[in-house]
Amino acid sequence: MSGCAGQPDEAQEILGNLTKAGFPADDIMVVDGKVYVGRDAEVSLAASREMLEHGNSSEEQYRTSNLISTSLSKICINGSTFTGVFSTALDLAIQNYEELPLTFAMARTPSTGCSFTINAVIDPNMNGGVAGFPSNGNPYGQITIGGQLTQYGVDVIEHVITHEIGHTIGFRHSDYYNRSISCGSGGNEGDAGVGAIHIPGTLTTATSGGSLMNSCFRSVETGEFAPGDLSALRTLYTPTQSNWRWCHKCQGLFFGGNPGSKCPAGGAHENVGSGDYHLGHSLASSAGWQSNWRWCNKCQGLFFGGNPGSVCPTGGAHDGSTSGDYHLLHSAGSAPDLQSNWRWCNKCQGMFFGGNPGSVCPTGGAHSGASSGNYSLINR
Incomplete structure (x- = not known):
């Protein structure tokens, strides 16, 4: 003033x-x-x-x-x-x-x-x-x-x-x-x-x-x-990282800004038909947001780092050692900038879209979201 x-x-x-x-x-x-x-x-x-x-x-x-x-x-x-x-x-x-x-x-x-x-x-x-x-x-x-x-x-x-x-x-x-x-x-x-x-x-x-x-x-x-x-x-005013993509082959979420992705359905992830997803990162603890989601530098996928037993399409466990701390919004439903029905797979710890059939999990078969919350991703 x-x-x-x-x-x-x-x-x-x-x-x-x-x-x-x-x-x-x-x-x-x-x-x-x-x-x-x-x-x-x-x-x-x-x-x-x-x-x-x-x-x-x-x-x-x-x-x-x-x-x-x-x-x-x-x-x-x-x-x-x-x-x-x-x-x-x-x-x-x-x-x-x-x-x-x-x-x-x-x-x-x-x-x-x-x-x-x-x-x-x-x-x-x-x-x-x-x-x-x-x-x-x-x-x-x-x-x-x-x-x-x-x-x-x-x-x-x-x-x-x-x-x-x-x-x-x-x-x-x-x-x-x-x-x-x-x-x-x-x-x-x-x-x-x-x-x-x-x-x-x-x-x-x-x-x-x-x-x-x-x-x-x-x-x-x-x-x-x-x-x-x-x-x-x-x-x-929410810090986010763009260029996260949906793979139509496995239904998983991966970072599209780097080469060398690996899809459990074979070959690299493919983002044909994907929106541009933005993940919150380095946020203070806030109601409705879950932290400890990680980027895997081996497959470019997103996985939950708070549990043991992750499985990477390249073999072995996911590697989040060079990842930031990503936050996902849960129990928020859909909005003009939010797409709901993203799920955590309790078999591989990865994130996949639950609204389509045909998901592929690196452990074999389809992803399992049976014990997952309903996550909403910022989609622009």
Whole structure:
């Protein structure tokens, strides 16, 4: 947040930058010298300049061109003036982010090791919230939460706080193109240029109650992320490695970025018809994610390293000695960026797709997923 953002010359430059970036004039407003888009997202001078530096994009919807740097390891929020239901809601909102495996941790002050601190304040005359977009790789420095939200209860306050934090790390409104979806009225907040970039793995259409990042909240909000919100966070802020592939010969999963793969059905793995799978790696322990999955440098396959008795198509056991620590999402079902029905084979410790017949296990016969959970792989 710029300490002199309210000066007329700066406000005029921000207005000009936003217009050039594709935001319609009727969605930009100036209140007390501060410039807002979408009614609750304040735009600093630095953020408006950064939007122009990124240039136009052919992609559409969901995030701004401004994101936070992956070098930020911990974002802290100072809510020292929050008491009662506001304090409880702030803790729950922080928990929404903290329990996910993201590039950053999130905590409430006082806390050690903060890379950046967002100041949280309450405006007793407001019924809603206000924040802003990132600039220079940092989150926006303040969220303002309306004191009149007490009429709705802790879940709605949690929803609004989580929503405003979302703006500070780069999320736009999910229904930016038609505010009437969640608000009942209102038009487009800006065209599909630098200010509205689609996040791969998320839907391009919005529904009422379908996203925590919708423009307006309802009195029945739960305060929790919707599946599309989680997909967006996974895409932008979960460390992943791409180029993992499905082999149509054995139904197994292997890394397609190296030569020398070995398929239990004979020859090398073949990725014809495969999507591009992304595996989380080096993540903090998080609910729903299982660690200790390993890459085998002998066959290029993925196997679970937490059990003995693995079997490699090249002979002997899998070798994960040079592997990173991969994390797989389980019991999450399917989503726009998730494919479920991946299974662990208790015969070879490998990972295979259970939705097709014809799997081949290096121990002989088909893979066995009888004692496996239902894993979901990020597929883009």
